[in-house]
Structures are given as structure tokens and as C-alpha cells.
Amino acid sequence: MEHRHYRRITGGDIASESCIAKILYYRPARIMTRKPRVLLISTQPFFQWRGSPIRVKFNLLALESLGFQVDLLAPPIGADDEEVRSRVHRVWRLPGVTDIPIGPSLPKAVFDVFLLLFALTFALRCRYDVIHGTEEGGAIALLVARVTRAKCIYEKHSDPTSYRKGSVRNLLMAVYRAVEGFVARHADAVVCTGPGLERQARQYAPNTQVYRISDIPSSLQEPSGAEIDQARGQIETDDENLLVTYVGSFALYQGIELLFSAIPIVLNANRRVRFVIIGGKHREIETYGRQLGVYAERVNFLGRIDPDRLPAYLAASDIVLAPRKSGINTPLKLLDYFKANAAIVATDTEANRLILDGDCARLAAFDAPSFARAIVDLAEDSSERQRLADNGRARFEAEFTFEKFSRRLGEVYEFLVPRQS
Numbered sequence: 001m002e003h004r005h006y007r008r009i010t011g012g013d014i015a016s017e018s019c020i021a022k023i024l025y026y027r028p029a030r031i032m033t034r035k036p037r038v039l040l041i042s043t044q045p046f047f048q049w050r051g052s053p054i055r056v057k058f059n060l061l062a063l064e065s066l067g068f069q070v071d072l073l074a075p076p077i078g079a080d081d082e083e084v085r086s087r088v089h090r091v092w093r094l095p096g097v098t099d100i101p102i103g104p105s106l107p108k109a110v111f112d113v114f115l116l117l118f119a120l121t122f123a124l125r126c127r128y129d130v131i132h133g134t135e136e137g138g139a140i141a142l143l144v145a146r147v148t149r150a151k152c153i154y155e156k157h158s159d160p161t162s163y164r165k166g167s168v169r170n171l172l173m174a175v176y177r178a179v180e181g182f183v184a185r186h187a188d189a190v191v192c193t194g195p196g197l198e199r200q201a202r203q204y205a206p207n208t209q210v211y212r213i214s215d216i217p218s219s220l221q222e223p224s225g226a227e228i229d230q231a232r233g234q235i236e237t238d239d240e241n242l243l244v245t246y247v248g249s250f251a252l253y254q255g256i257e258l259l260f261s262a263i264p265i266v267l268n269a270n271r272r273v274r275f276v277i278i279g280g281k282h283r284e285i286e287t288y289g290r291q292l293g294v295y296a297e298r299v300n301f302l303g304r305i306d307p308d309r310l311p312a313y314l315a316a317s318d319i320v321l322a323p324r325k326s327g328i329n330t331p332l333k334l335l336d337y338f339k340a341n342a343a344i345v346a347t348d349t350e351a352n353r354l355i356l357d358g359d360c361a362r363l364a365a366f367d368a369p370s371f372a373r374a375i376v377d378l379a380e381d382s383s384e385r386q387r388l389a390d391n392g393r394a395r396f397e398a399e400f401t402f403e404k405f406s407r408r409l410g411e412v413y414e415f416l417v418p419r420q421s
Contacts, residue, residue, distance in 0.1 A: 036129040036417050038063060038070045039144070041119055041137035043112060045078035045100055046088060049304050050249070051332045052134060052157050053078065054218045055193065059132070059155075060086050062406035066413065071126075073118055075100060075111045091118050102251055104172045116140045123148045129417045136176065138183045145188075151416040154187040156180070156197050159328045184208055189412055195354050196328030209415065213408040215332050216400045217339040223312035231309075232316035235300050236274050242379050245276040245317040245342075247310065247333045250284040254331075255323030255347055258368055260288050262323075264295050265372035270379050275299040278313060314340030318385060319378055322346035322356075323371060330354045338396035343385035345374045360391040 040059060044052040056072070061083065063070050070086040076093045077100060091114035097107045115137065123131065123144045130151045133141025138154030145152035160177040184190050184205035191211050192198040198212040223231075236243055244266070250256045266273055277299060280288075285301045292299055305313070314320060320337045324347055331351055337344050344361035346352040356363065362384075364374035378385055 035069050038068050038130045038132055039128045040070055040072045041133040041140050042074040043135050043137040046074040047081040048078045049307055060084050062409045065406055066410045073115060091115055119144045139179055142183050142187055151188045153189050154183050155191040156201055157193055188416055194330035211412050214400060215335055216402055216405045217335045219307040219311050220402055221308045221311050223315050227312040228315045231312040235276055241272045241274050242318040243276055244273055244319045246321040247278045250280045253326045255325040258371060259323045261368035262372040266375050267295050267298055269376045273379055278302045314342055317342050319343050319345055322352055324349050324351045327351045335400050338392040341389045341393040343378055343388040345378055360388055
């Protein structure tokens with residue numbers, strides 16, 4: 001496999017990165033006879049351990065494997081990823097801004113303006129066949145595609161109603177939803193990450209070609225037995241104890257308050273349980289650690305870890321948790337849980353019900369006593385844990401592999417820019 005040098009390209013490089021000289025001859029045709037070019041616009045940091053950046057990474061890997069030449073345009077935040085061979089272009093920095101929070105914010109709005117300026121510059125210099133925008137990057141992609149006569153893909157990752165928090169933010173999200181509907185109606189194709197988002201997109205845009213390409217686990221790695229043993233040994237040395245693990249951010253829609261309300265109930269009921277919390281920022285971890293009081297000694301906060309280390313920790317777990325509160329998009333953590341062959345306890349909410357049922361998860365009402373009871377019951381039933389874990393792994397292998405993801409994305413691109421076989 002060819003490996004190209006990976007480097008960061010910033011605003012100062014724009015003038016030197018013109019690709020006009022590389023395109024010596026072009027003849028419009030209905031069937032592509034050259035290597036098609038794609039500008040992928042991400043409004044989230046790349047790379048960072050969050051749902052959208054992980055999805056963008058898999059888009060890049062899939063398009064590379066399908067023979068597309070891809071440029072990624074992203075905010076100036078995030079780590080380099082050695083697996084990605086495409087060029088990553090980053091917009092200008094903002095003084096003092098080192099992260100972009102989930103949901104609307106002023107820094108994010110400024111970065112979106114920068115992304116628009118960079119995207120127009122690149123697209124006017126290079127002949128891109130497809131402009132592919134994720135989230136609000138879809139609006140940027142639509143504008144740039146119409147100016148340059150390229151095809152536009154809008155990729156929808158989330159439900160605007162999931163971010164309700166105060167009147168100002170609610171107003172912003174209402175505006176976002178209106179813009180999203182316009183983009184969906186005028187894009188050449190819409191890609192959604194789950195059935196709930198697909199239904200929403202079809203309501204917005206009944207005449208647009210809408211595709212569902214399900215998310216896949218956040219890492220392609222399969223941990224070895226030694227890696228699993230090492231991960232467990234770092235957390236718990238007593239083989240008789242049970243590891244109960246949560247993975248994700250501490251955002252309210254994740255059901256994080258329910259989780260921390262249930263933890264003391266579980267620990268009082270079963271002395272063998274040890275909780276593992278993966279994710280969260282340092283300040284959030286400190287806050288919830290204080291809230292737990294004396295129970296904190298039986299809770300391990302690992303913070304954010306590299307996605308490729310995550311499979312070993314999940315495979316070392318006996319039970320994994322999905323306390324999602326709201327939203328209509330499939331929680332990415334569920335796919336990691338399926339792949340890890342671990343038993344799932346989840347809240348019986350719309351988001352979780354998209355891919356969970358009683359065959360692969362223990363579902364509980366959205367209240368702390370019910371959620372805690374489901375954990376305790378499963379902790380005391382090893383055969384049921386194994387049944388749920390095996391069924392979840394089977395679903396991963398049937399529906400949520402990288403090969404299936406790549407094939408489905410290829411079908412979208414073949415619809416827009418068919419190539420000679």
C-alpha cells in the first residue's frame with residue numbers, strides 16, 4: 001500500500017497549494033474517466049475523540065480505499081492521524097481557543113466563516129467533483145458546490161433538538177433546523193447516520209435522495225487477549241469483581257446525571273461491582289467525583305483515551321452502559337459495545353431503541369432506581385450477560401463493519417459521479 005507523507009496545511013499555505021497546474025486537461029462527461037476529487041468539510045475538530053470526527057475519519061479512509069482524491073478542510077484544533085493519507089487543511093486559529101464545545105458557540109460560528117472562505121478559495125482553484133459537508137458544513141458545501149457546479153453531499157450527524165439548553169440556545173437551534181431543512185432540500189444527496197435522522201431528513205426533503213449509512217465502532221482494532229488482560233489489570237486486580245463501564249461525554253443528553261444517581265444504588269446492592277468511566281473533561285470528572293463522596297473509591301475515571309485503546313477496555317468489561325436521555329441519532333457507543341462482546345444495560349429511550357432490543361440489551365426505564373436495578377440484576381446473572389454479549393457481537397458482524405460502511409458510501413458517490421468500471 002502506498003503511504004504518502006502526512007502534514008498539516010494552514011492558511012498561509014493557500015497560495016502555494018493551487019492545483020490548477022495539476023489539471024492539464026478536462027473534458028466534461030457523464031461518466032468519470034479520471035480520479036474524482038472531493039472536498040470534505042468538517043466543522044468539528046480533526047482528529048478528536050468525538051462522534052463526528054470519528055465519522056469523518058472513516059469517510060476519509062473509505063473514500064481513499066475507493067480511489068477518490070480527498071482534501072479535508074477542518075478547524076485548527078485536533079491531533080494528526082497517521083492512518084489518514086488525505087491532505088488535511090486547517091483554517092486560521094482564534095487566540096485562546098483550544099477546543100470547540102458540543103452545540104452552538106461563538107468560536108464555532110467564527111470557524112464556520114473561515115471554513116467558508118477556505119472552501120471557496122480551494123474550490124475556485126481546484127475542480128472538485130463533490131463537495132461533502134458534515135453538520136452545518138452542509139450549508140457551506142451547498143453554497144460552494146453551486147458556485148463551482150460540483151455535486152453536494154450533506155451529511156447529517158445529529159438532531160438539533162438534542163441540544164436544548166436555555167432560550168438563546170433553543171432559538172439558535174431553531175434557526176439551525178430551518179437552515180438544515182433548506183440544505184437537505186437542495187443538496188444532491190443527504191447521508192444520515194441512523195434511522196431516526198433518516199426519517200427526519202426525509203421529512204425535510206421528500207424529493208432529495210436520502211441515504212442511511214450507519215455509524216461503525218470508533219476503532220477498527222481487535223484487541224488481543226494480552227491487551228484485554230492488561231487493560232483489566234490497570235483497573236482491577238481482583239478477578240471476582242465485575243467491571244461496569246460507561247463511555248462517552250458528560251453532556252446532559254447522554255443521561256450522565258441518571259448514571260451518577262444510579263451508581264450509589266448499585267454499589268450498595270453489590271459489593272463486587274466496580275465502575276469505569278471513560279470520557280469527560282478534567283473539571284467534569286472532579287465535579288462528579290466529589291458528588292459521589294465515599295463511593296468514589298469504587299469508581300475509576302479514566303478520562304479521554306485513544307480510540308484504538310478503547311476496544312481493550314470494553315472487552316475487559318462485564319457490563320457496559322448507555323443511559324442516553326434524548327435524541328434520535330444512534331449512540332456511537334452502542335456500536336463499540338456490540339463489537340466488544342459485552343453485555344449492555346441501556347435506558348429504554350428512542351435513541352437506544354433504534355438498534356437495541358431485549359435480544360441484545362437489558363433495557364430500563366429512565367429513572368435511577370430502574371437503571372440501577374437492571375445493572376444489579378445483570379451483575380448477578382452471568383449466563384444472561386453472555387447471551388446479550390454474543391447477540392450484540394453478531395449484530396456488529398452483520399451490520400456495522402467498515403467493509404459495509406465503505407460499500408454504502410461508495411454507492412452514494414457512484415450515484416453522483418458514476419465512473420467507468
